Amino acid sequence: xxxTTTRTAVEVLHIGGPTLRLRYADSTWLTDPTFDEPGxxxxxxxxxxxxxxxxxxxxxxxxxxVLLSHDEHADNLDHSGRxxxxxxxxxxxxxxxxxxxxxxxxxxxxxxVTIGAARVTAAPALHGPPGCEPFTGIVTGFVLTAPDHxxxxxxxxxxxxxxxxxxxxxxxxIDIAVLHVGAANVERFPEDVTLNARAALEVARLLDDAVIVxxxxxxxxxxxxTLDDLARVFDEGGRGKQLRIPPVGRxxxx
Numbered sequence: 526x527x528x529t530t531t532r533t534a535v536e537v538l539h540i541g542g543p544t545l546r547l548r549y550a551d552s553t554w555l556t557d558p559t560f561d562e563p564g565x566x567x568x569x570x571x572x573x574x575x576x577x578x579x580x581x582x583x584x585x586x587x588x589x590x591v592l593l594s595h596d597e598h599a600d601n602l603d604h605s606g607r608x609x610x611x612x613x614x615x616x617x618x619x620x621x622x623x624x625x626x627x628x629x630x631x632x633x634x635x636x637x638v639t640i641g642a643a644r645v646t647a648a649p650a651l652h653g654p655p656g657c658e659p660f661t662g663i664v665t666g667f668v669l670t671a672p673d674h675x676x677x678x679x680x681x682x683x684x685x686x687x688x689x690x691x692x693x694x695x696x697x698x699i700d701i702a703v704l705h706v707g708a709a710n711v712e713r714f715p716e717d718v719t720l721n722a723r724a725a726l727e728v729a730r731l732l733d734d735a736v737i738v739x740x741x742x743x744x745x746x747x748x749x750x751t752l753d754d755l756a757r758v759f760d761e762g763g764r765g766k767q768l769r770i771p772p773v774g775r776x777x778x779x
Contacts, residue, residue, distance in 0.1 A: 533674050534778045535701060539771035540585065541578040543594065543601055543682075543705055543741035550643035550671035552589040555613070556679055556703070558582070558606030566599035570711045574600070576744035579774030582609045590640055593618035594650065594681030594705070595664040596626055600745050601682065615640060617647070619665050632665065635695070643671040648692045650683035653718040660713055668696055675700030682709075682741070684719050686727045693731060701779050702735045704728060707742030708750040722750055722758035729764045736779050737768050
């Protein structure tokens with residue numbers, strides 16, 4: 526991340542699953558709140574949570590903005606996460622989420638808003654193979670920019686490398702990429718519905734020397750790859766130094 530060495534560092538704290546707290550541009554951001562203890566979530570596909578959060582909602586501290594990839598799946602927004610939204614001044618997500626949850630602001634792809642010193646742009650995401658939306662729903666990613674700060678891409682539950690290529694082409698340099706990995710697969714499609722390790726490696730190559738911060742690879746039964754699998758693939762692909770796996774429950778500076 527050569528060009529970002531003179532920019533303000535970003536503190537990240539991985540709480541578990543897709544839930545990451547970021548200190549960025551004088552604001553505190555939280556991705557996809559999931560604070561429930563282990564349990565089952567019945568639905569068209571029953572999801573099983575195996576691991577509770579490293580921090581409870583009362584231990585996270587004040588949050589200025591929630592970046593919500595989507596609201597339909599409990600592994601991105603569980604019961605405690607929904608309750609948490611009521612205490613957050615700004616919640617950004619998909620237009621569909623805005624219709625379903627009071628207080629959520631829905632953003633179309635490439636729509637941008639300014640929050641404090643930061644600009645937040647909604648980025649495309651595809652939660653599975655092309656044509657998956659009727660089954661997996663519409664999801665979104667986000668790009669954060671601010672003067673003298675690195676550009677941060679939060680993928681949301683995106684499984685598509687070509688989608689990331691389009692984002693990079695439009696946005697330009699990305700310094701930090703928070704990727705939802707773990708090769709999630711609920712056996713509705715042959716393909717994974719989040720990035721597997723090989724696809725994440727393709728994204729890393731695509732983004733040149735961006736720091737890759739992987740999340741959403743543990744704690745649920747439908748993940749088919751571990752972070753150890755991811756690290757091995759990155760090492761074998763010559764990109765091990767690009768990968769920064771955040772310790773759960775402890776802040777890390779990127």
